[in-house]
Amino acid sequence: MISIHSKKGFDLNITGSPLPQTSPRETPVCVALLPEKIPFVKPRLKIKEGSQLQIGSVVFEDKRNPVIQFLSPGGGTVREIVFGPRRVIQKVIIQLDQEEERVSFPSYTDSQLADASRASLVEAILKGGLWCLFRELPFGDIPDPDIEPPSIIVSIDSREPFQPHPAVYLKGKADLLTAGIKILEKLSSSVHVSIHQDSDMPAGLAKGIVTHRVSGPYPAGDAGVLLYRTKKASAENRAWHISGQDLLLLAELIRTGQYPVERIVTLGGSLAREQLHIVTRMGAPLPHIAGENTGDPPRKRYIVGGIFRGYIAEKDSFLDLYATSLTILPEGDEKELFGFARPGSDKPTHSRTFLSSLKKAPFTVDCGVHGEQRACINCGYCDDVCAVDILPQFTLKSALAGEVEESLAHGLLDCVSCGLCTFVCPSKIDICAVLKGAREAYYKEMQD
Amino acid sequence: MAKWHPLFEATESFFFIPGLTTQADAHVRDSLDVKRFMSFVILALMPPFLFGMYNAGYQSNLASGASLTLLPVVLKGLLIILPLVVISYGVGFFWEILFAVVRKHPISEGFLVTGLLFPLTLPPTMPLWQAAVGISFGVVIGKEVFGGTGRNILNPALTGRAFLFFAYPAKMSGDAVWAVVDGVKAGAVDAFSGATPLSIAGLANAQEKIEAVLKAADYPFIKLLLGLYAGSIGATSALLCFAGAALLVVVGIASYRIIIGGIAGVLLTGYLLNFLAGDSSSAWLSLNPFYHLVMGGFAFGIAYMATDPVTAPGMDKVKWVYGFLIGMLTVLIRVFNPAYPEGIMLAILFMNLFSPLLDHIEIRLKIKKRVINV
Numbered sequence: 001m002i003s004i005h006s007k008k009g010f011d012l013n014i015t016g017s018p019l020p021q022t023s024p025r026e027t028p029v030c031v032a033l034l035p036e037k038i039p040f041v042k043p044r045l046k047i048k049e050g051s052q053l054q055i056g057s058v059v060f061e062d063k064r065n066p067v068i069q070f071l072s073p074g075g076g077t078v079r080e081i082v083f084g085p086r087r088v089i090q091k092v093i094i095q096l097d098q099e100e101e102r103v104s105f106p107s108y109t110d111s112q113l114a115d116a117s118r119a120s121l122v123e124a125i126l127k128g129g130l131w132c133l134f135r136e137l138p139f140g141d142i143p144d145p146d147i148e149p150p151s152i153i154v155s156i157d158s159r160e161p162f163q164p165h166p167a168v169y170l171k172g173k174a175d176l177l178t179a180g181i182k183i184l185e186k187l188s189s190s191v192h193v194s195i196h197q198d199s200d201m202p203a204g205l206a207k208g209i210v211t212h213r214v215s216g217p218y219p220a221g222d223a224g225v226l227l228y229r230t231k232k233a234s235a236e237n238r239a240w241h242i243s244g245q246d247l248l249l250l251a252e253l254i255r256t257g258q259y260p261v262e263r264i265v266t267l268g269g270s271l272a273r274e275q276l277h278i279v280t281r282m283g284a285p286l287p288h289i290a291g292e293n294t295g296d297p298p299r300k301r302y303i304v305g306g307i308f309r310g311y312i313a314e315k316d317s318f319l320d321l322y323a324t325s326l327t328i329l330p331e332g333d334e335k336e337l338f339g340f341a342r343p344g345s346d347k348p349t350h351s352r353t354f355l356s357s358l359k360k361a362p363f364t365v366d367c368g369v370h371g372e373q374r375a376c377i378n379c380g381y382c383d384d385v386c387a388v389d390i391l392p393q394f395t396l397k398s399a400l401a402g403e404v405e406e407s408l409a410h411g412l413l414d415c416v417s418c419g420l421c422t423f424v425c426p427s428k429i430d431i432c433a434v435l436k437g438a439r440e441a442y443y444k445e446m447q448d
Numbered sequence: 449m450a451k452w453h454p455l456f457e458a459t460e461s462f463f464f465i466p467g468l469t470t471q472a473d474a475h476v477r478d479s480l481d482v483k484r485f486m487s488f489v490i491l492a493l494m495p496p497f498l499f500g501m502y503n504a505g506y507q508s509n510l511a512s513g514a515s516l517t518l519l520p521v522v523l524k525g526l527l528i529i530l531p532l533v534v535i536s537y538g539v540g541f542f543w544e545i546l547f548a549v550v551r552k553h554p555i556s557e558g559f560l561v562t563g564l565l566f567p568l569t570l571p572p573t574m575p576l577w578q579a580a581v582g583i584s585f586g587v588v589i590g591k592e593v594f595g596g597t598g599r600n601i602l603n604p605a606l607t608g609r610a611f612l613f614f615a616y617p618a619k620m621s622g623d624a625v626w627a628v629v630d631g632v633k634a635g636a637v638d639a640f641s642g643a644t645p646l647s648i649a650g651l652a653n654a655q656e657k658i659e660a661v662l663k664a665a666d667y668p669f670i671k672l673l674l675g676l677y678a679g680s681i682g683a684t685s686a687l688l689c690f691a692g693a694a695l696l697v698v699v700g701i702a703s704y705r706i707i708i709g710g711i712a713g714v715l716l717t718g719y720l721l722n723f724l725a726g727d728s729s730s731a732w733l734s735l736n737p738f739y740h741l742v743m744g745g746f747a748f749g750i751a752y753m754a755t756d757p758v759t760a761p762g763m764d765k766v767k768w769v770y771g772f773l774i775g776m777l778t779v780l781i782r783v784f785n786p787a788y789p790e791g792i793m794l795a796i797l798f799m800n801l802f803s804p805l806l807d808h809i810e811i812r813l814k815i816k817k818r819v820i821n822v
Contacts, residue, residue, distance in 0.1 A: 012476070138821065237821045301475065308474045329476070331469050339465030340483040347479035352700045353488055354479060369468040371481025372457070374556055375598030378762045379485070389818075393762055394811060410811075413821040419474030426480045427598070433472065 002212050004194075004229045009217035009387045010350050010420050012161055012307075014365040016270040016327075020165045022277045025291075030096055031074040031261075031283035032318035033059055035089045037311070038132065040141045043070070043089050051078045056103030056129065056259035059092055068142055070321070071129030073261045073282040075100030091318065094283075107257030113182055118148075121186050121254070128253040132321065133246040137224055137239050138413040139443045149240040151190035151227075154181065156210075156244035157199045159221035160306045160418075162268035162325050166199050168277045169245045169264045174205040177244070180251035181209055188240070192230070196221045218308075219387050224416035228388045237413070245324060265289060265319065269307075269327040270364045271300045285318050289326050301367050303327040308419035332366025339370075350385065350424045374427040382421035382431055388414040392421040392431045399438035407438055415439065454548035458555040486557040488701045492692035493564055493752060499688050500681040501525035504572040507627035507678045528628050529681060532567040532579050539580045540566070540587050547592040558597030558758070562586065565605035565752055568682025569745065569793075570612070571625040578616055585611040602800045603759045606749075606793055613793065621789065623647060626678035644679050645672055646744045646782070646789040652731040659736060672742040679744070686747035693751035702755035705764060706771035710750040713775020714740045721783060732783040740779050749792035750774065759800040763814075766806035774799050 035043040042063040047053065053072040062068040074094045082091040105128045108116060122145045125131050134152075136143040143149065156166045170177060184191045195201065197215035212230070214220045223241035231237065242250070245264065252260040261282045268275050273291050280289055286302055304313040304323045319326070336342075344354035348363040356363060382392035390411040398406035412435060421431040460466070470477060505525025509516055514524070540563045548555045566583050567574075586608025591600040613620045623643040645667045652661045662668070671677060675685025683689070696702030718737020725733035740746060754760065754774050761770050774795045781791025788794065 014476075231819050234820045234822075237819075301469075303475050306473075307476050310473055310475065312472070312475070333467040333469050335464040335467045337464055340481065340487050344479060348476070349479045351478065351480040352698065353484055356479075365476045367469045367475050368465075369470055369477050370465055370479045371477075371483065372466060372468065372554060374482045374554065375596060377482060377485070377558070377598045377758050378760075379757045380762050380764075383762075389814070391763075391811065391814070394807070408822050409815050409818075409820075411815075411818050411821060414818075422474045423476060424478050424480075426478070426482050426485045428477065428481060430472075432474060 001210055002230075003197075004212055004214045004220075004226065006214060006216035006220040006225055006229060006387050008385055008389070009219055009418070010385045010424070011159075011217040012348060012365065012423075013360070013362045014161065014270075014348055015362045016162070016268050016272060016275055016329075016364075017362070018162055018165075018266040018268040018275045018277055020168050020277065022168060022264065022279050023274070024279045025284070025288060027096065028281060028284050028288045030076075030079060030093055030285065031281050032091045032093045032285070033070060033073065033283055034091055034318060034320040035060055035070070036084065036091075037320035037322075038070070038142075040064075040139075041068075041070075041132075045081070045089065045092075047078055047092070049078050049081055052076075053078060053094060054101040054103045055261060056105065058129070060089070062142070065144065067126050067145065068131050069126065069129050070132060071103075071259050073259075075102065093318075102258055105253065105257045105259070108254050110179070110182075113179065113186075113254065116186060118186050121183060124254060125183075125250065129259060130246075130250050130253050133250060134240045134242050137227060137241060138237065138415075139439065141443070143240050149188045149238060150236045151192055151239045152184045152188045153223040153226055153239055153241040154184065154191065154193045154244060154247055155221050155223045155226065155241065156194065157196040157221045158243065159196055159218040160308055161218070162266050162327050163306060164245060164264050164266050164277055164324050166195065166244055169248070170205075173248055176248050176251045176255070177205065178209060179255060180247040183250060183254055184242075184247070192226060194221065194223075194226050216387075219416055219418035219420070222387070222416045222418065224414065225387045228414050228416075243324075246322075263319065263324065265323065266325040267291070267328075268325065269303070269329045271330055272326075272328040280319075282321070283318050286313060286315060286326060289319070290315075290328065299331045299333070301329050301331050303329065307365070308423065309417060330364075330366040332368030332370075334368075350381065351426075369428050371426070371428045373429060376425075376427055376429060379426060381424040381426065385420040385424055387418065387420075388416060390415055390435075392435070396429065396431045396434055399434050404438070404442060407435075408442070412439055412442070451549050451552075454553065454555050455545055458545075458548075483557045485701060486560050488696065488699055489561045489752065490564060492695045492701075493561075493568070493682070495688040495692055496682040496685055496748065497564065497568060499675060499685050500568060500683075501529045503676055503684055504528045504628065504681055506676065508572070508629065511627040511629040524628075528572045529567070531576055532570060532572075532574060532681070533564065535576050535579050536567045536583045537563040540583045543584060543587040543592060547588075547596065551596075553596055556597035558591075559587070561756075562591075562604045565682075566608050568748070569605065569609045569680050571620065571679075572628050572681055573625045574612075574619060578612060578619060581615075582608040582612040584608075598758055600758060601804070602797055603753050603756050606753055606797055606800075610793055610797055626680075644744070644789070645677065649732070649735070649739075649743065650786060650789055654728050654731055656731050657734065658731050659739065661731075662739075669739065669742065672739070680748070683745035683748035686742040689747035689751045693747075693755075696751070696755065702751070703757075703760065703764075703767050703771075705767035706755050706760055706774075707750055709768040709771025710746075710754055710775040710778075711741065711771075713772035713777075714746065714779055715775075716772075717776040717779040721779070730783065735783075737779075740782065744782070744790045744792065746775075746778055746792045749778075749796055753792075753796050754799075759803060761803045761806045761810075763807050763810040766810045770799055770803065770806055773802075 043060040076096040079095040194212040395410040505521040586604040590604035590607030777795035778791040
C-alpha cells in the first residue's frame with residue numbers, strides 16, 4: 001500500500017454532520033431520472049408519458065454514443081416528462097407500481113467472472129445501464145467503452161463534507177467491493193483503490209485491495225488529486241474513476257443480474273430535521289429523504305451533491321443518478337451590522353482573522369457570500385488550499401484573458417473543481433467557476 | 449441616480465455585510481472579505497499612528513518650548529496630524545468615488561489603507577495642499593489609471609509620497625521639516641536641531657563612527673528603536689512598526705517571507721559593507737547594520753508597504769527574494785547615494801516593478817515540474 005500525503009486543502013469544520021447510522025425509508029410513491037444533471041450527455045428518450053417500465057427498462061440513451069443507456073430506477077408508469085428551457089429534459093418521473101417488475105440481465109458467479117473477457121463484461125455493464133458510473137478525467141465525461149484506460153481509480157472516501165462514510169455504505173459489503181475491483185481489473189490493467197487515512201478500513205475487505213492510503217484535508221481523497229500525486233507521464237491523464245458506492249452497484253449488477261436501485265445517501269446540514277445516513281431508492285424524491293413537507297419556510301437551501309460541488313435543488317425535486325447527499329443549509333441572506341469589525345468567535349473561516357480560528361468546535365455555516373466581489377488582491381489564499389497546485393490566482397487571470405495555452409500549462413486540467421479557491425477568496429471571486437468554464441470550453445473545442 | 453450606486457453601495461457596505469447569497473457551487477464561503485482584510489491593516493497601523501500623533505505633538509512642543517506633559521502634547525499632535533489624515537481621506541475618496549462612478553466599478557476597501565498610510569509617511573509640517581496633491585497623484589496615477597485596487601503595479605501611498613519627494617523636495621527633506629514650530633520663543637528653538645538620524649549620519653566624517661555621532665546628537669540606539677524623535681509621522685518608532693508587522697503576520701494578512709527577507713537583506717548587506725570599510729571610506733560602511741533597521745522609515749516600509757499583496761509578488765519563494773532585495777536596496781541607497789538620505793521608498797517602488805518578473809520566473813520553474821496535461 002502506498003501512502004500519499006496531500007498537504008494543501010481545507011477541512012471545513014461545520015455543524016450538521018451526518019451520524020454514522022442508517023435509517024431506512026419506506027418505498028417512495030415515485031422516483032425520477034434527471035437527464036439534465038448528467039454532464040455532457042445528449043439524451044434521446046426511448047419512452048413516452050404513460051409508458052410502462054420495469055426496473056431496468058431503457059429510459060433514454062446518449063445520442064453521442066447510443067450504446068450508453070440509462071435505465072429506469074423503478075417499475076411503473078411514466079407519470080410526467082418535464083422539459084426545461086430549450087426543451088432540455090429535466091425530469092422523467094415514474095409512478096411506482098405496488099409490485100415492481102424487473103428486467104433481468106446476465107449474471108456472473110465468481111468463477112465465471114474470473115474467466116470473463118473484457119468485451120463481455122463491457123457489454124454486460126453497458127446493457128445493465130451502469131456504464132455511466134465511470135467518469136473520465138479530467139472532464140468528467142462518460143468514457144468510451146472501446147478504449148482501455150491507463151488506470152481506473154476507485155475513491156472510497158471523497159472527504160467532501162457530508163458524503164456517506166465508507167464504514168456505513170461498505171458495512172457487510174466488503175465482498176461486493178472485492179468483486180467490483182475484480183471487474184475493474186478486467187477493464188484496465190491498472191486499478192488504484194484509495195481510502196483516506198482517517199477512515200476505518202471496512203471489516204472483511206480482502207488484503208491487498210486498497211492500493212493507496214491518502215492523508216490530508218479535503219480534497220485529498222479525490223480521484224483527481226490521487227492521479228495528480230501519482231502520475232509520472234502524460235499518458236496517465238485520461239484515467240477513469242468511479243466512487244466506492246457506485247462500484248458496489250456495478251458489482252451487484254454483475255453478480256445478481258439485476259439493476260440495483262438502492263442508494264445510501266446522507267442527510268445533513270444544520271437545518272436538516274435529522275442528520276444521518278438514509279437507505280433509499282435511486283432517484284428518490286427529496287422531500288422523502290428530508291423527511292419533511294415542501295411547505296417548510298423558504299429560507300432553507302437544499303443542496304444535492306455536497307456543499308462545495310453540488311447544485312441547488314428545488315425542494316420538490318429528486319436525487320439525480322450520482323447524488324449521494326442532501327444538505328440543508330440556511331440561506332444566510334441577512335445583513336450584518338459592522339460585520340467586518342466584529343471579533344467573530346463563531347464564523348467559519350480558513351483565515352486567521354476571526355477569533356473562531358482559535359476554537360476547535362464546529363460552526364454553523366450558511367450560504368451567504370459574506371462580502372461583495374472585488375478585484376483580485378493577489379493574497380494567494382487560493383493557492384494555500386489548492387491540492388493540485390494550479391496557482392488559481394494566476395490561472396484565473398489567464399483563463400479570463402482567454403489564454404488557453406497558458407491556463408493549460410498551469411495545470412487547468414488537473415483541477416478537480418473542489419471549490420476551495422472560491423470558498424477562501426476574500427475578494428469573493430468565483431474562481432472555480434471560471435476555471436470550470438474554461439475547461440468546458442476547451443473540451444467542447446476539442447470535440448468539434 | 450443609478451450612476452451614484454457605487455457611492456451608495458460603499459456607504460451601505462461600510463455599515464453592513466450585505467446579505468448576498470451564493471447562486472451555485474461552492475455554496476458556502478469564507479467569512480473573510482476584503483473589508484475585513486483591509487481593516488486588519490488599519491488596526492495594525494494604529495500603534496504607529498497613535499504614537500506618531502503623540503510624537504508630532506511632542507516634537508512640536510519641544511521645538512516651540514511649550515509644555516511636554518501628556519495632554520498638551522496629545523492635543524498638539526491631534527492638531528497637526530488630524531488635518532493631514534482628513535485631507536488624505538477626503539481628497540483620496542473624492543478621486544475614488546469619481547472613478548468608481550465614471551467607470552462603474554465598486555469602491556474598493558483598499559483605499560482605507562492607502563488613505564491612512566499616506567499621511568503617516570509625511571513630515572508633520574507638510575502643507576495641506578501639497579498633501580492633497582500627493583494623495584491625488586497616488587490615487588489617480590498610482591492606482592486608478594490601471595483600473596483600481598488590485599490592478600495597480602505600484603503602491604499608491606508610496607507613489608504619492610515619491611511624487612511629493614521629487615516635486616517639493618524643500619518640504620520633504622532637510623532639517624526644518626520634521627517638527628511643527630510655532631510661537632517663536634528664542635532660545636527654545638535653538639535647543640532643537642530638528643535633524644533626523646539619517647541626516648546626522650549622512651554628515652559624519654570618514655574617521656568618525658556613526659554610532660558615536662548619533663549618540664552625541666542624543667540619538668542612542670534605544671531612542672531610535674522607540675521612536676521619540678523627529679521624523680515622518682508614523683515611521684519613527686521601529687518597535688511599534690515591527691509590532692504591527694507581527695500582528696499582520698499572526699493573522700495571515702502580511703507575508704512573513706517579505707518582512708523577514710527584508711530584515712535579512714538589510715543585515716546581510718550591512719555586514720558585507722562592514723567588510724569593505726577602510727580608514728578613509730565613508731562612515732556609513734562601518735555602521736552596525738542594526739542601526740539600518742531602526743533609522744528612518746525602513747521598519748514602517750517593510751511592515752506596511754512592502755507587504756501590500758497587490759504590488760508584491762504572489763509566489764512564496766520569490767517573496768523572500770523580493771523582501772531581501774528591498775532591504776538590500778534600502779541600505780545601498782542610504783550608503784552610496786548621498787542625494788537621498790532615505791532609501792526604503794525608492795527600494796519598494798523599484799521592487800514593485802520587478803514583482804511580475806519575479807512571479808513569472810517562479811511560475812515557469814513550477815510549471816516545468818508538472819506532468820503536462822492537455
